[in-house]
Amino acid sequence: MSSKLLLTPGPTNIPERYLEIFGKDIIHHRTPEFRKYMKENNEYLKKIFKTKNDVAVITSSGTGVMEAAVVNFFSKGDKVLAINTGYFGDRFRKIGEIYGLDVINLQYEFGESYELSDVKKVISENPDLKGILMTHSETSVGILNDVKAVGDLTKNTDIILAVDTISGLVVNDFDFDGWGVDVAIAGSQKAFLIPPGLAFVAISDKAEKAMEKSDLPKYYFDLKQYKKYFDDNNETPYTPAIALVLALNASLKDLVNKGIENIISEKRNLRKYIEEKAQKLGFKLLVKTEENRTNTLISIYREDIVIKSIISALEEKGYTVTGGKGKYAQSLMRIGILGEISKEQIDDFFVIFEEEVKKQLGK
Template identity: 30%
Template sequence: MRAAARAEEHRNGAPAGPDADGRLPLGDDRSHRKQGGQRPHLSIGRGPVEGGAAVEVHANVGDRDAGGGDRRRQDGVAGRVRVDGTGRHHAHAEGERQHDAQRQQALSDQASEQESEHRHPWPSPDYTEVVRRTVAGWPARNRLLGWASRAARPDRGVIPVDRPEIILAPGPTPIPPEVLLAQGSPLVYHRGPGFGGLMRDVTARLRTLYRAERARILLLTASGTGGLESAIQNCFSPGDEVFVPLAGFFAERWARLADAFRLTVHPLEEEWGTRLDPDRVADALARDPGIKGVLLTHSETSTGVIQPVRELARVSREAGAMVLVDVVSSLGAVPFAFDEWGIDVAIGGSQKALSASPGISFVAISDRAWGAAQGAENPRFYFDWREYQRFAELPDPENPWTPAISVMQGLHAALELYFQDGVDAALLRHQRLSRAVKEGVRALGLDLFGEGLDDNWTVTAIRAPEGISADTICDRIRSDLGVVLAPGQGPLKGKVFRIGHFGYVSELDIIRGLAALEMTLERLDHPVKRGAAVAAAEQVFQEAH
């Protein structure tokens, strides 16, 4: 009956089992996910791909995973398929198909009849037709396996998955496969020597990256904004005066956080895209001698500008103020030296230049800032640095609260990759990628936005051509070509778009992104010399080699 019918489907060619490399083919994994099992490794051609989970699209089709364990195990094998670069179906050995059929034949008719009546055998004709119609309406870039391919036949249970986009936004940045693998590995228990060793390794790597021999370094389960909030909570009391130079979206976030904890905020208003003048900051600090802290943003990704933190820190120290710096998107991408520059607090994040997943913020703390934290009166609990330090000093370091263990494992792998070539090599790579993007954009006749362009190694902000909204460019390049750029924020919305070129981004990613920009502008009726941006970027890369 139904079990026999499913076995007949397998005898007619439904593939199963790993390939010669030991990789599991692309298939439907919902039964694995419902039972907490591991998802099969997905493979297209010779490399892995990111696959979105299949989604039920027909209200009248029952959940095919609702049966017993044997049924689920068979379904996990039944729908797998692998295609090579030509899209051809790889038939598996006849012996494997016979083995699968024998297992399914072993299901008793009585067990099959006990299944709920609303269940449909997989795949049902209704489901097949609905999926065919649904996928036919998707944009071409989303059909990783087109219906024209023999490997993508819905009657064999194969559902197309989204092709990974090319992310050239200011973050989160693309994640290397080694990091994804580490995150997907079995969790290390967070109260014991395994996690303690993980914390020690991550902290040691970050210490080198910060160039901070004497600082305390704490690992927080939070976004970068959580790390910023922890600095406000631990360093200040209500009513304390802080100085915030405002020249972009993330500098304004500092001011909003300080205001939320009832600090007295002294802003220095500057045009977005301005590179701050240390002399102007020094003059402003001299007018307000009661300022306790200066809140700086190193990489202002809303404008692409890298602020001169070294000089700004110098004038802040001379005024007697603590120096707190947001390095979430700069640490690892541009030069930074915690000790040498006299920084008191520097807050980073896992998801930017280091190319790990979002979820961990790290804070480097000077002795002066640590002393301030002992007497600060702002309310704090989850982000109380004293608790984090107490647990970090255990023989096997821990986090006071349940940490994001999988993200920590991924961050450990990301740091190992980063340090394979070393900090200096990574900085040179970011400088080269930045120069290639800027030369490519100039070759298209577009205007760059922001001051200090030669130092802006993380993000390039570009003015949209006259008559075209920057938002339209971002929407069109993504919908047509699968490239993710970032639109403008705040007063720059619609006026600029931004290309991120830090983290796990390669020379070829930049070439593809610039080619996509050329094509998109031409489709929006902006005159373009085809290949100009690509050639300019290639020139930068080839000269470097």
């Protein structure tokens, strides 16, 4: 196993049982064997997204499918709302603007979730609104945004709700069909515990109709091609990351067998455990309200220490954690818990963490 514990919001340490798959020879992607994996993966992904519809598998990073979530469902000049609660919400805004959408940017302070009344106001004042772009788990701050509340506003309208749940899926509650989501995206290097390189897109019936009308340019990310190839032959239109598709199969089996509810509960308990330990060390939690804290990572800060030097010291001792972004670049530490991490490992981490804090405070 790795000598470093990745306490990051992804990628995670890769369990030994998946690493073994990468040591095997490759298979061809136009064979019955590969098609069997694709078909099985689709059935598992439907269970994880909680949707009756197929889930496209694309060889890409998460940002690639953020772009796919924009270019496949809208047309030039379409008005969309970006619910912007951090770095990745802002990325959705940027992608929309680059493709010539008319983006209403609803921006909030770092550490704050969105206000539903603001979203209702935008919808009521913009009868020509075509879409809402939002982040489920905003990893730059550790916010969990309420997707269901927005879905309740859009589900009986023509507004397309596109949700980035790249770091949110599996470890936080998510219900694609039940919440009225139209497009949802996720990535392999997060709670799926395999390397970066695969991304997933769930599409509602409503979004599928919108795909037919979209005039934005696309080639590699044209989801109609992925749908056609999968419908016709359980294949991908272009060469996929074959080894990742095989590792994903093992990962999905494990996730479904363990039970998503059990994983969510386990992560919630681990998050709370870390929050308590951090507060005992004099750190504050960036996200003040419990229901807005993601189980993906814990954002903590303390003004009287330089967090960057502590992060460097932890890295040297075998623990990778991440700092903050934007105005919290100096003071924030983000402790990711997407991987297979035990309380014992967290205890060991906090022993080193406390030593480094004391060193800095001169104690």
